[in-house]
Amino acid sequence: MTTQTTAATTPTTPTAPATAATATATTATRAAAAAWPTVPDATGPAAEQAVLDRVPTGLLIDGTWRSAADDATFPVVDPATGETLLRVADATPEDGVRALAAADAARAGWARTAPRQRAEVLRRAFDLLQDRREDFALLMTLEMGKPLAEARGEVAYGGEFLRWFSEEAVRIGGSYSTNPEGTGRAVVTHKPVGPAFLITPWNFPLAMATRKIAPALAAGCTVVVKPAELTPLTTLLFADLLLEAGVPAGVVNVVPTTSAAALSEPVIGDPRLRKLSFTGSTPVGRTLLRQAAGTVLRTSMELGGNAPFLVFEDADLELAVEGALLAKFRNTGQACTAANRFLVHEDVAEEFARRITERVAAMPVGRGTEDGIAIGPLIDSRAVDKAHRLVTDALHRGATLRTGGHPVDGSGTFYAPTVLTDVQPGSDLLRDEIFGPVLAIRTFRTEDEAVTAANDTEYGLVGYAFTEDPARGQRLMERLETGMLGLNTGVVSNASAPFGGVKQSGLGREGGGEGIAEYLETMYTLTPDPFRERRTPASRTNEGAAR
Numbered sequence: 310m311t312t313q314t315t316a317a318t319t320p321t322t323p324t325a326p327a328t329a330a331t332a333t334a335t336t337a338t339r340a341a342a343a344a345w346p347t348v349p350d351a352t353g354p355a356a357e358q359a360v361l362d363r364v365p366t367g368l369l370i371d372g373t374w375r376s377a378a379d380d381a382t383f384p385v386v387d388p389a390t391g392e393t394l395l396r397v398a399d400a401t402p403e404d405g406v407r408a409l410a411a412a413d414a415a416r417a418g419w420a421r422t423a424p425r426q427r428a429e430v431l432r433r434a435f436d437l438l439q440d441r442r443e444d445f446a447l448l449m450t451l452e453m454g455k456p457l458a459e460a461r462g463e464v465a466y467g468g469e470f471l472r473w474f475s476e477e478a479v480r481i482g483g484s485y486s487t488n489p490e491g492t493g494r495a496v497v498t499h500k501p502v503g504p505a506f507l508i509t510p511w512n513f514p515l516a517m518a519t520r521k522i523a524p525a526l527a528a529g530c531t532v533v534v535k536p537a538e539l540t541p542l543t544t545l546l547f548a549d550l551l552l553e554a555g556v557p558a559g560v561v562n563v564v565p566t567t568s569a570a571a572l573s574e575p576v577i578g579d580p581r582l583r584k585l586s587f588t589g590s591t592p593v594g595r596t597l598l599r600q601a602a603g604t605v606l607r608t609s610m611e612l613g614g615n616a617p618f619l620v621f622e623d624a625d626l627e628l629a630v631e632g633a634l635l636a637k638f639r640n641t642g643q644a645c646t647a648a649n650r651f652l653v654h655e656d657v658a659e660e661f662a663r664r665i666t667e668r669v670a671a672m673p674v675g676r677g678t679e680d681g682i683a684i685g686p687l688i689d690s691r692a693v694d695k696a697h698r699l700v701t702d703a704l705h706r707g708a709t710l711r712t713g714g715h716p717v718d719g720s721g722t723f724y725a726p727t728v729l730t731d732v733q734p735g736s737d738l739l740r741d742e743i744f745g746p747v748l749a750i751r752t753f754r755t756e757d758e759a760v761t762a763a764n765d766t767e768y769g770l771v772g773y774a775f776t777e778d779p780a781r782g783q784r785l786m787e788r789l790e791t792g793m794l795g796l797n798t799g800v801v802s803n804a805s806a807p808f809g810g811v812k813q814s815g816l817g818r819e820g821g822g823e824g825i826a827e828y829l830e831t832m833y834t835l836t837p838d839p840f841r842e843r844r845t846p847a848s849r850t851n852e853g854a855a856r
């Protein structure tokens with residue numbers, strides 16, 4: 310794959326309480342005070358420093374940037390170089406509860422705003438993000454490592470949630486109907502569920518935040534956001550943009566922390582919290598669900614995946630190869646949607662493997678800020694170790710190495726893009742999320758065999774299938790146990806579509822019309838038929854007198 314291919318196909322939609330005494334306010338609504346010059350489409354040390362200088366490094370609580378309660382900070386590191394980019398305030402559990410108190414105090418006011426007003430705030434945020442897209446892209450590449458072309462794709466994708474939910478905010482409906490007996494009228498309305506705690510992962514630092522914040526705000530909910538400790542900078546810069554777009558104090562609060570579990574537990578256990586939306590791994594999701602049971606909290610869970618990628622004997626192989634490159638190597642393989650198991654019909658397996666190996670072997674690896682890079686660093690050394698352990702296990706069990714298969718020497722946490730064929734049943738990478746640039750191929754003989762293998766996992770986020778037979782495509786839609794299916798395409802993500810999984814890949818959906826419903830409560834009111842004469846005591850007396 311050339312970098313140009315990666316860039317062109319990177320999806321744009323995608324086409325690619327507080328112990329208050331110690332917290333101190335440092336700047337009042339920082340964003341309003343800051344002038345923002347037009348950002349040049351530039352990279353290099355000066356551009357990097359300029360964007361880092363713009364990032365607020367405190368906690369956002371009640372519309373004010375603050376230092377942490379104990380003044381502690383933690384470093385955010387560039388995974389390509391190992392160098393510290395910035396230090397960020399490290400929120401304590403008390404800060405988390407204080408942020409929730411702010412969200413609770415702002416709750417009623419925000420819920421009462423006109424939907425149009427909420428829509429316009431989100432639309433302004435969308436416009437501001439477009440103006441600053443180069444800043445956000447560069448910042449994501451710095452803190453997360455993804456190639457700049459992909460980071461630009463994520464700004465476009467993440468921004469679409471702001472635009473989509475600005476449009477959805479004014480379409481929160483309800484219904485008025487006559488009950489079947491004809492004796493009454495049923496009125497169904499939707500209201501904001503209340504303060505929401507949003508926990509996001511490191512792999513899509515902007516889009517995973519906008520995919521939660523935008524529908525929550527559109528619905529009229531206030532939020533506390535806990536970004537991943539590895540990539541808090543994008544969320545902090547985005548929160549500042551939201552203040553500038555007109556989000557009132559307390560509506561969005563942000564608490565980066567290195568103590569995710571300690572901060573989250575009291576917030577989740579606090580009865581003022583009404584909603585938890587989590588994106589991350591399935592094991593952490595299970596823990597949070599157990600905690601949420603304590604207060605019977607509404608939850609949305611976007612969890613891990615183990616996507617099958619099926620190539621049938623009647624597939625357009627060139628299309629399948631392009632789809633495979635996107636489905637596997639987008640974000641250097643670090644996507645919940647990443648194809649984890651390639652199941653290829655035995656008649657076309659060797660040709661598919663030959664073509665894909667040629668492309669993968671040619672992928673430029675390097676720091677994401679450099680021109681033409683297709684494969685950036687993995688997020689940290691643990692991710693490199695995991696990828697390598699899975700590859701080594703597969704090789705020991707009989708797989709064949711076609712290209713890659715090793716960490717890249719030098720600074721940074723890089724893993725060579727890898728293709729394995731003849732992967733044997735029982736190999737760990739067929740069961741575990743690889744979360745790295747490793748493409749593992751097995752073969753199958755029949756459609757039944759392919760479907761059985763595809764469904765043989767506790768996960769069910771997304772699947773991909775390449776076939777030129779429309780009837781087979783329809784059978785797969787009905788038989789694959791996933792929340793999403795890419796049929797002859799390697800990417801499904803789009804702000805207008807319900808994103809989410811079945812089985813242990815999650816609960817609920819983000820995006821589409823479903824996305825805002827996750828932040829709304831349904832209320833039903835019954836009232837008597839207004840055309841029936843009311844049988845008041847007085848009318849009953851009169852009826853009796855008349856008889």
Ligand SMILES: NC(=O)c1ccc[n+]([C@@H]2O[C@H](COP(=O)([O-])OP(=O)(O)OC[C@H]3O[C@@H](n4cnc5c(N)ncnc54)[C@H](O)[C@@H]3O)[C@@H](O)[C@H]2O)c1
Nearest residue numbers: 509510511536537569570573589590593611612613614645
């Ligand atoms: N389904 C989706 O939409 C989707 C999207 C992106 C990532 N993911 C999944 O996320 C995983 C990768 O992301 P990750 O490594 O950041 O996941 P993770 O579960 O380790 O962390 C996710 C978030 O949870 C926080 N966290 C961790 N332990 C916690 C605890 N005990 N209490 C509260 N918060 C806690 C982390 O600080 C981070 O903010 C993969 O499994 C991937 O598939 C899923």
Ligand SMILES: O=CCCC(=O)O
Nearest residue numbers: 512513644645646802
């Ligand atoms: O990592 C999972 C999210 C990927 C996406 O939204 O396309």
